[in-house]
Amino acid sequence: MMDAGRHPRIELLVNSEVDDITGFVGNYRATVRRRAEYVDAGECTSCGDCEDVCPVVVPDEYQQGLSSRRAIYLPFPQAVPSSYYLDAENCLGFNPIACGKCKEVCDKKCIDFDVRDTILDLEVGSVIVATGMEPWDPRPYDEYGYTRFDNVVTAMEFERLICAGGPSEGELVRLSDRRVPERVGFIQCVGSRSPNRGVPYCSNICCMATIKQTLQIAEHYPDSQQKVFYIDIRSFGKGFEDMYRRSREEGVDYIRGLPGSVERDPQTGELVVEVENTLSGRREQHRLDMLVLATALVPRKFSRNGDGKRSIDEILSLSHTSDGFVMEAHPKLKPVDAPTRGVYFAGCVESPKDIKESVTQAGAAAMRAGNLLGAGQVRIEAITAELVADLCAECKICAAVCPFNAIVEANKKTGLLPDFIEAACAGCGTCAAECPFDAIVMRHFEDAQITAQIDGILADNPMEKIVAFACNWCSYAGGDNAGTSRLQYPPAIRLIRTMCSGRVDQRFIWHAFEQGAPMVLVSGCHFSDCHYIDAVTWTQRRVEKVWTQMEKLGIRPERLQLEWISAAEGQKFARVMRELDEMLRSVTDEEVAETVKILGKKKLSEPKKVLGPAAAVNVASDAGATVSPPPA
C-alpha cells in the first residue's frame, strides 16, 4: 500500500470517482471527479488534535460499525495517504456558527472549509477495472438470528474483533456482555449456493476464511470450543488442505449440515443451534456463546443515491455473467480482458477470489495493459463509415443518429457535406442503416455484402429458414455461448453478423422477406450493454417502424421478431431459437407467396434516389415515414 502511495509514476486519486470515459483503445479520455478534501493531505501530520475536539460521533465504517469515530478522523492507522479526513456529510463546520473547532485547533492550518470538487481530464491508453465486490447482507437469513441476537456476527465483524487494531484491541469479545466466548460456532454458505434467497454460486473464499478464523481462535484461546456447520469444505488451493487438517487437529468440530434455527436461551443467554447432521442423520442441538456467519461475496451494487450518475459498468458498457460479475472476453483464453479493447479486469470485480488470486490476476491485467501501452501504437479495424458524396442529399439524419458525434452536420449555407471523423467512428453502422439514400458505406459491412448473405441463405428451401441478424458483441456471442455450452436447438436459424444491431437497415429486412423468408429475427445487446452507447435504441425504433409498415401491407408483424440477448445468455439464445422454430411452423406457403408479391411491387428494399439538392428539404420533412426522426 505504501509503495503505491509513494511511487513516482502513480498518481493516487483518493476520494475520486470516474464520471465518464470516452474514446477507444489506446486513446481513452477519463473524466474523474475528486471530491473536495477539506484537510490538506500534504500538510497534515496526523497529530490528531482535530479529532480530540470534534463533537460529532458516528459509527466507524472501518471497524464495521463496532466502534465510533469523529467527523474528522484517520480512516485507519496505516491509511494511504496518511492524512486526516473530514467527512463532509457529518461535519458541522460548514456552518461557521455551529462548529469549526478542528480548524481552530489545527497548528498546521491545513483545514479549509471552502475547497471544492475538482474535475480532472485524464488521457490514458488503457483502463483496469478493479472495483471489487461486497459482502452479502445476511438479514434475509433471519433463522440464524443476525438481526435478533448481539452475539451473531458476520465474518467481516469477526475480523475486526480479533484484530489488535480493532475495537476490542484484539480481544475476541461477544457483543452482549463483552466477555470472551468459550464456544464459538461458524455457519458456512450464508447466502452462497442458495439460488432462492441468496446467490447460486460458491463464494470461493469463505471455507478458507473460516478455517483461518478457527486457527486464530485456537491460537488466542487454546481452551475454546469451536464448531463449523458446513455443506462441503472446499480447501482446494496450495497449502489449503494443510490448514484444514491443522484446524481439525486443533479440535475444531466440523459438522456437516446447515442449522435450521438459532434461538437464545432466555435463562443463560446461550445461542441454541438446531441442526441436522447429514453424516450421522441425527438432529443435534448445540449451545454456543457466539456465532459467526460466513456471508457470500456479491457484485458491488453501484447505488449512487439516485443522483443519476452512471456506474463504471455502465460507462464502459461492461456485460455481466449470470452471477452478476463482469464478463471476460473469453473465460479461458482472455480471462482478464473486457470485450472492449484496452479494458482489463483485476480482482473480485470479475468473481470472488482470495488475495493471492487477486494479486495474480492484477499482474496479468497489468501485463496485458503494459503490452498495449508499450507497443506505442494500435491498429484499428477497417470497419468505419464512409460517405459517398454523390448520393448524399444532406438530410442530416446520419449526424443526428451517430452515438459518437463522429459526423459533423452538413452545412447548406456553405455547401458542405457531412464530415466523417474516422478516429471517432466506432463502426456501429447506425448512420448507414438510417441513411435513406444509401450514401454511406460501412467498410467490410457493406449493403451488397449483407444482401449477398441473405441471398445465400435463402437460395433454396427458404420456408425452412429463419434469417437472423445478430450483433457481434452480444447476440452473436450469445449464440457462441450456447454452442460452447452445447445447448441444443432446432437448426432453422441462420445468423448474419453485424457489428451492432444498429447496422440492420430496414432494407435488409424487406429484402429477406422479398426473397421468401418466412421469418426474420433482429437481435442485439440489452440497452445497458450496447457497445455503441445508444445505437441499439435506433434498432428498436426501426423494427417498430417495420412492424407498422408490415401491418399496413397486410404482412403479419409476428414474422419479424426482436430480441436482446447478451453474450452470457446462451440459455436465452437457445430458448429463443426454440420458440422461433415453433412460430416458423405457423407461417404458411401462401402467406409467404403473398408477401413476395406485395413486396415485389413496393420496392422497399431499394434506396431512395436523390433528385438534386432541392430534394433535401422534401426528404427531411418526409423522413418520418421511412426513417426515424432525429431525437428531440
Add this chain to the structure above:
Amino acid sequence: MSANKTFYCLRCQHRFPVAHDPKQVAERSCPKCGSNSVRLETPAAVAAKQEGD
C-alpha cells in the same frame, strides 16, 4: 409525459399495460414469456386481429 398504454407481445400475444413515454426509447419485454418483440397496440393492430378471427 408517460401514460399507461397497452402493449402486446408478438410471440405469445399477451397484452399488458406499460407506462409509456413516446420520447424515451426503453428496453421492453413481455411479462409473460420474456420476449422483447413487444409492440404498442395500435387501432390498426386491433382491427387486423379482429379481421383475422
Add this chain to the structure above:
Amino acid sequence: MSDETLRIGVFVCDCGHNIAAIVDTEEVARFAAELPDVATVVRNRYTCADPGQQEIQKAIAEHRLNRVVIASCTPKIHEPTFRSCVAEAGLNPYLMEMANIREHCSWVHMKDREGATAKAKDLVRAAVGRAARLKAQDEKTFPVTDAALVIGGGVAGIQAALELADGGHQVYLVEKGPSIGGIMSALDKTFPTMDCSI
C-alpha cells in the same frame, strides 16, 4: 482488383470430431465446389493448426486465390489467426471470411446430422456470396497514450498499479474512499500463511 476474376478458396474444417462428427463436412466440401467463383475446396482436420494454415497459404499461391472462406469455428476466436495467415500469403486480410459451422451449428444440433449439414451448407454459401463482394481494406494505426487508469484501490488495483508503474508507465489510481487498501485492509490475518494483511 475489381477487374480481376474472382477465385475463391473454401476451407472446410473438421475440427477433429467437433464438427465432422455431426456435420457431413465431405458433403459440405462437395457443395462448396459447385458454388460460383469457387476455385478450390480443401477439407482440413484442424484448419487453425500449422498444417491447416500452410494448406491455406499453399492454395492461395497455387490457385492464385483472391478470396478465402474458412468454414470452422466462431470468428471471435480465430478471425485474427486467419487474417494473419492470409496476409502472410499476400492476400489482404479483409478478403477472408469465416462461416461458423461449430458454435452455431455442430455443437448446437448434435442430434440432427441432416439439419446441421444443410445449415452448414447455407452458411458456407452465404459466406462465399459475401466473400465475392468483400473489398481490400487498409487498417489505420493510431498512437497510444502511455498511461493507464486503474479504477479501485483494493489489493487488485494497488497491485496492477504497481506492476504498471514499475514497468515504466504512468498510472492514475482512482479510489472512491479516503484511503487505498479496500476490503483487504480490514482483514486481520490472511490464509493460507496467517500473515498480516497490511
